[in-house]
Amino acid sequence: MTLPLDDIRVIEIDSWMAAPSAAAILSDLGADVIKIEPLTGDPMRNTTRPAKVEGAFKGYDFQFDVDNRGKRSIAVDLGSDTGRDIVHRLCESADVFLCNLLQRRQEKFGLAPEQLFATNSKLVHATLTGYGTDGPEAWRPGYDVTAFFGRSGLYDSMRDGAEGQVPMARPAQGDHTTGLALVSGILAALRLAERTGKGQVIETSLFETAAWTLATDYGITAVDQAPVRRRSRQQQIVATANRYPCADGNWVVFNMPEASAWPRFCAALGLDHLLDDDRLQDIKGRFDNMAELVETVDAALAAKPRDDWGPIFDEHRLIWGPVLGLHEVTADPQAEAIGLFPTIEHDEHGEYRTVRAPMRIRDVDISPQHSSPRVGEHTRSVLASAGFDDAMVDRLVADGHVAEQ
Template sequence: MNDVLEGIRVVELAAWTFVPAAGAVLADWGADVIKIEHPETGDPQRGLISSGMVTGASGVNHFIEQPNRGKRSVGIDTRTPEGLELLMKLIERADVFVTNLLPDSRARMGVDVDAIRARNPKIVYARGHGYGTKGNLAEQGGFDLAAYWSRGGIGESYSAGNGAYPPVQRPAFGDSYGGLAIAAGIAAALVKRQRTGEGSVVDVSLLGAAIWQLGPDIVGAGVLGTDIPKFDVSSMPNPAANIYKTQDGRFISFVLLQADRFWSEFCTRLGRTDLIDDDRYANAAVRFQNRTECIAELRSVFESEPLKHWEAAFDGFDGVWDVLRTPLEVHSDPQVIANGYLPRTVDTNDNEFALAASPVQFDETPLEVRRAPTHGEHTDSVLAELGLNEDEIVDLKIKSVVL
């Protein structure tokens, strides 16, 4: 049972992945997360299943399921006076309000900090931004490809340079990480509120998340006054901390940071004991001087045998190494299965599938996950909790205030 936040109610007025991912983490931890969606359009990501971005015959919209699992969906048109009042009644009973609306939208809708605090002075108010709360871009939206991957320096850090195109960010790469940061900030703010009785305003930007993620490069660049050098895999400073291709086109990474400690056994398992005392490679200093030649030698060795051979050869090796797995292979990884990192759930159409668990476990217990709600699935039950009777709910539906 995921119960560390049991009894905490979260009202989420957000769309796409960044901020909803924070709600998913809080739901994983046991909070009651109420997702507010427009009665007609809902979260725009619901439309991806018919846009070509979500493919396959299963009918599972993983872009909705992953960041919205375990929530309750309520369809409310908060632009109407009646809809806004319903939202405020929910906020009065909530511990957390989380949103990714831009500052002008929050003010226009009447859900900025002052308006929310007027109805619930102790609420934790959490905001997800593209570029932060200050500066010329404070009111500009930002998806993670722009604010995180591009402006935060991550995409360029992975580029080869020399005018080559950088790699494209994987979907929601910064959003998922940024959402975890928001959830952590909310958890800390809840601790402060319990201790002092005061609610906090929690702010996380995709730009700030990228700077933290790329901290060693960015801090190092500031200290050195120049960007951290990039090394091609053919000339890495430490040949024993590198990636090597096998005969069958797979890749193995080795992270032997204390290379001299492992060099003898490494070469033995390669079947190349002649390299142990080779004057060109005998210690870290000379391997660095002859790194290009050393890497070429090691590449030739690894490319002579398939992956299975090398997995057997390095079985039990004390040095750190692993195989580059595909996302599909992760599903059958025994370590992933043993730790419950991909818990399974079933949607309303009886499709069974796995979701990526948020990475924190409590009391050595794998997280349990529930499917994402359908659009407006819990409108009636949540409004009933507010004290509305059936006739009142029907009347609001007739007026298109709720779904």
């Protein structure tokens, strides 16, 4: 089967989750992704919680696997001139160079755009940073909790009410969102490089990608400079666009801001008497009495567990969603129908499930090509494809310039 990027080679020098997630998607799309790691490996390896499984996969690093599936790994010492020369040699036949190194480190290791263009003038050079490559804080390292959620205003805007505590994101939410932004930029840059015959520089950051996710708010705030209004459940503008608990402690969320949804909402919950309440005849009246209204809706939903309410909501044409636990999503029939959790065949351990990239092309199987590599697993084969014979690789290993498994 032809994959969209099966003629593209990517050289990747990065770590942790954001930039690696972009390279994983490129691999899913068919690209040959060569991950260049330090001799000790990407520091992300084996730093996250292990899956609660027994048998062959006990202790396997599934979280690292998500962002590194389908790649080949070569371990290189970038601190040596020989190591840097190896990277340049690999870039000669590459289409994309992808990294998350700050500018000063790119320049130190000979990996800045102009330095690599001297090796390959048609290369797409892609960089993902915390705060961008310009400005007074281009030097600052950033993780998604600091640059994506904190600095962008996202955490502050998500507080529950004016005095609510700052929430905490789940691992790599901002990383993976920014990885998608980097993928889209790389695809556009590849097209431009093809048309012009010239190398391209693509950049994105956690900070600016987060701002884009908040663009609906920033469309106003960038104009009036006013702080965003943080609303608790009792302060929501519309009762039919709020979240509520059910009898079993599970929650549901509704999003029906239009006034015409109010009668259907009341009918579904057995609250038809609210239609005759003079205080609740329009959106303003319902907003003025929101605290009492939330209490009334909570009491009504407490009559049944979440899964019993679902058919009733559907019957009344409500736009709603269950607030599922992650473990519930992996068993969701809708997730199964769209192939959200495909399987990967590990060459030693067998099959396991993972999550696919959030895109589909009809009649094209965009799925993980294989499991993540061991550190330096492909050092010898990658160097062989670049013209290094076994004796040369043996010397490089003996001298500590590269490592292999």
